[in-house]
Amino acid sequence: MLEVFRKYIESKVALSDEGWALIESVCIIKKLRKQQFLLQEGDVWRYHAFVCQGCLRRYSIDDKGIEHILQFSLENWWAGDRESLINATPSRYNIDAIEDSTVLVIRNQDYERICRDVPVFNEMANNILARSFNAAQDRINTSISLDAEEKYLRLLQQFPDLVSRVPRHMIASYLGITPETLSRIKRKVTRK
Amino acid sequence: MLEVFRKYIESKVALSDEGWALIESVCIIKKLRKQQFLLQEGDVWRYHAFVCQGCLRRYSIDDKGIEHILQFSLENWWAGDRESLINATPSRYNIDAIEDSTVLVIRNQDYERICRDVPVFNEMANNILARSFNAAQDRINTSISLDAEEKYLRLLQQFPDLVSRVPRHMIASYLGITPETLSRIKRKVTRK
């Protein structure tokens, strides 16, 4: 499973064997069964997690007990809660596995050490954050610009694999609409 | 005006005189009249901009010609388009001044050089990005969790100064609702 991570890093930057040795030494492999939590609301998140296999989701729960999914993480994506990590505050989110998954976890102190000692890793880390920020901006843009149908079509176009792999009501949650609305949109769209 | 920027940096990190000398040497002060553009859709953004005075907005324009405001930048906030900057692609956004403003502009190549040569500046830059990302996550969370009224109340609570300073239809745009809806929400809220 570590190989997945190594391949990922090497697809981004030129990694030396020594660099990899350092990284490898701090990686913790964690298997999650479907439904199992990686993070629960109220806990402080102190890690960085990379999904080798499977699919996770991060979500909040509102006053009425409704779940709102902020992020899915498929293979080769990261998961975690940077807000809790940076501020050392209890997380407002839950992260759990949608499928049986394998996750690679690095303690934040180790992550920071690697960033210091392996320059290309640091470069990659900065890059990931920058791209994540851009993705978040794009999501805000669509959320204030588009109606429900347009948002769905856009998601379908950007992440067709995700849409087919994840239960529809979770897609609805991610889009900020109800499962019923999504169901009607889907019908309308396929009739065309 | 440079003093505003220096104060800002010093409120975040311990800045040496030599560090400041380097930073100062690459700062470009730019005055913007109300309505004037800092960035126009289609142009490539290659800078970092810090608002010393006034207020800017970043917005996209959709097929129907409607503006959608992604971000306001008051004094002591940054403005720009990281997506265009990182990918060197034409920007999808416009940035213009809502009020007469004074902006401090740094060319990206200079910014990167300062990050290299002034470690505390680099630290601050990373910190800003991390916090911006968190803010974006929070905005996504509210956008999929709350209805229009709740979003407005939350904005009012988080940035009361902004709400009172910016034209209401722009607040509506930022929230992803129409000015009419916002007007009705406001009436309903003040009656309580």
Next chain:
DNA sequence: TACTGGTCTTGACATTTGTCAAGTTATTAT
């Protein structure tokens, strides 16, 4: 002062989306 342009509000109505309840289909576990 009166004019102008932008901002804000209001009403009537249309459209979108949510809610609730029921029933169907698909998946999972025993």
Next chain:
DNA sequence: ATAATAACTTGACAAATGTCAAGACCAGTA
């Protein structure tokens, strides 16, 4: 294979939000 559970769809209706048009308000300017 069967039962149990979750996922999905559908309809009827309610609530939220958008659209359009008109007028009120306000600030800057001739």
